[in-house]
Amino acid sequence: MKLPESQVAVLEAASATDEQTIEELAEKTWLKPETATGAVFELEDEGLLSVEERTDESVSLTEEGEEYAEDGLPEIKLYEAALSAGADEDAIQMGQAIGQSGLGGPQVNIALSNYARKGYGSIDSGEIVADPDADPENDAEASALSALAAGEPVEDADTLDQLESRGLVERTESTVRSVLLTDDGVTALMEGVEAAETVGQLTPEMLTTGQWRDVEFAQYNVDADAERIDGGKVHILRQTANRVKDVLVGMGFEEMDGPHADADFWINDCLFMPQDHPARTHWDRFALSNPTEIGDLPEELVEKVRRAHLEGIGENSDGYHSPWDEDFARAIALRGHTTSLSMRYLSGNAVGKLEPPQRFFSVEKVYRNDTLDPTHLLEFFQIEGWVMAEDLSVRDLMGTFEEFYAQFGITDIQFKPHYNPYTEPSFELFGRHPETNELIEIGNSGMFRPEVLEPLGVECDVMAWGLALERLLMLMYGFEDIRDVHGTLCDLELLRDVEVIH
Numbered sequence: 439m440k441l442p443e444s445q446v447a448v449l450e451a452a453s454a455t456d457e458q459t460i461e462e463l464a465e466k467t468w469l470k471p472e473t474a475t476g477a478v479f480e481l482e483d484e485g486l487l488s489v490e491e492r493t494d495e496s497v498s499l500t501e502e503g504e505e506y507a508e509d510g511l512p513e514i515k516l517y518e519a520a521l522s523a524g525a526d527e528d529a530i531q532m533g534q535a536i537g538q539s540g541l542g543g544p545q546v547n548i549a550l551s552n553y554a555r556k557g558y559g560s561i562d563s564g565e566i567v568a569d570p571d572a573d574p575e576n577d578a579e580a581s582a583l584s585a586l587a588a589g590e591p592v593e594d595a596d597t598l599d600q601l602e603s604r605g606l607v608e609r610t611e612s613t614v615r616s617v618l619l620t621d622d623g624v625t626a627l628m629e630g631v632e633a634a635e636t637v638g639q640l641t642p643e644m645l646t647t648g649q650w651r652d653v654e655f656a657q658y659n660v661d662a663d664a665e666r667i668d669g670g671k672v673h674i675l676r677q678t679a680n681r682v683k684d685v686l687v688g689m690g691f692e693e694m695d696g697p698h699a700d701a702d703f704w705i706n707d708c709l710f711m712p713q714d715h716p717a718r719t720h721w722d723r724f725a726l727s728n729p730t731e732i733g734d735l736p737e738e739l740v741e742k743v744r745r746a747h748l749e750g751i752g753e754n755s756d757g758y759h760s761p762w763d764e765d766f767a768r769a770i771a772l773r774g775h776t777t778s779l780s781m782r783y784l785s786g787n788a789v790g791k792l793e794p795p796q797r798f799f800s801v802e803k804v805y806r807n808d809t810l811d812p813t814h815l816l817e818f819f820q821i822e823g824w825v826m827a828e829d830l831s832v833r834d835l836m837g838t839f840e841e842f843y844a845q846f847g848i849t850d851i852q853f854k855p856h857y858n859p860y861t862e863p864s865f866e867l868f869g870r871h872p873e874t875n876e877l878i879e880i881g882n883s884g885m886f887r888p889e890v891l892e893p894l895g896v897e898c899d900v901m902a903w904g905l906a907l908e909r910l911l912m913l914m915y916g917f918e919d920i921r922d923v924h925g926t927l928c929d930l931e932l933l934r935d936v937e938v939i940h
């Protein structure tokens with residue numbers, strides 16, 4: 439029988455009676471571990487070797503564990519110090535026992551938190567008592583530490599759990615494969631195997647000399663285990679943000695851009711949000727301490743907005759009749775929505791005065807002082823957008839969302855009447871979560887009120903919205919906790935395994 443060289447070496451090194459690990463075979467044959475592994479799997483496929491897999495746990499001492507194995511556990515040192523100071527007779531001052539033990543720094547707390555747990559005595563109101571019957575010689579944790587330090591195995595799983603939770607040992611699992619010759623393997627060896635002159639890898643030399651034409655290439659085993667490689671890729675949040683931008687550009691929208699920290703004037707006042715609105719209190723917004731306020735606001739617009747707040751706009755409108763303070767409007771905060779950008783653009787202060795029809799969007803970060811939970815983050819991405827045109831209706835708004843979400847495979851959108859101080863009518867949008875089947879809020883929208891548009895100098899209709907990018911992501915990918923994709927708790931498997939869409 440002819441086999442590639444590495445397989446012949448492994449076959450000859452294997453035994454029908456003594457199990458050997460792949461590492462042992464690699465050492466014997468002088469093959470690289472990955473070559474030996476490949477050869478073993480090829481031979482298993484050919485029925486010449488059998489491979490048994492098991493999971494082995496190895497336990498090793500951490501740096502701290504090694505220190506205690508050498509010097510003794512802090513609680514034992516404390517016990518010995520307390521004992522020699524007579525704490526087995528009468529309670530003694532804790533400071534005295536600690537002083538005598540020579541413990542310092544974090545070890546003091548470690549000693550105290552393990553002392554009573556392990557029955558060395560008790561600690562109460564600054565005094566310590568030592569139990570004369572306690573036996574540090576038989577301390578299971580100490581014995582396990584010294585055994586491990588001496589390279590001996592420890593079987594006591596409870597003690598190992600305890601040491602692991604104290605950060606004194608580390609357990610690692612590894613897969614061990616042991617190999618035996620099969621009957622067919624023995625027969626093949628008896629009948630004789632020789633090395634076939636096969637080439638495992640194509641080299642530049644073979645290409646330049648043309649030698650590749652004459653050699654025989656070894657076959658690949660595509661079923662063999664291989665190391666998993668996770669390549670870098672664009673985060674799904676960024677990926678989806680880019681897709682959203684492409685979709686909106688495809689629908690004829692232009693992108694807006696503007697400050698993350700902005701004057702309350704643009705964030706709230708232009709939106710006809712009364713200055714005493716609960717969302718404008720200090721615990722809901724992230725105020726800036728330096729600088730605290732914006733220098734330049736368009737004077738004429740400030741005056742119009744002030745009038746709208748005080749008196750309303752037109753005959754059917756009433757203002758808030760409460761004080762309107764320009765300093766309050768100048769205060770700077772992190773924007774709680776990107777509707778501040780819409781205000782800057784609609785007012786003509788971003789790219790000049792805009793004539794209808796116009797469509798603008800942004801996919802940008804916003805900041806809210808919310809409580810973190812599965813559906814809320816302190817910062818998230820908002821898909822802001824608006825359309826300015828004559829005679830817009832709610833049907834246009836709904837149709838736009840249906841068209842937009844359909845591009846992401848989301849066709850079951852529901853609308854609920856809502857209230858915003860700046861739009862009338864207003865609608866919240868809901869989508870169905872693919873895993874839980876629950877309706878989740880995915881956005882907020884409406885037609886801007888005259889109290890917003892008139893001061894801005896806009897004479898036609900404007901429909902507008904703010905959609906949450908992270909919620910769109912939840913509908914697309916089916917995760918249930920927003921923290922799966924953001925921050926320190928993120929689900930790396932999800933982020934690695936998710937399909938890349940372009």
Ligand SMILES: N[C@@H](Cc1ccccc1)C(=O)O
Nearest residue numbers: 775777882883884902903904
């Ligand atoms: N600003 C709103 C979204 C919105 C924008 C424009 C019009 C209507 C609603 C929010 O953050 O929820």
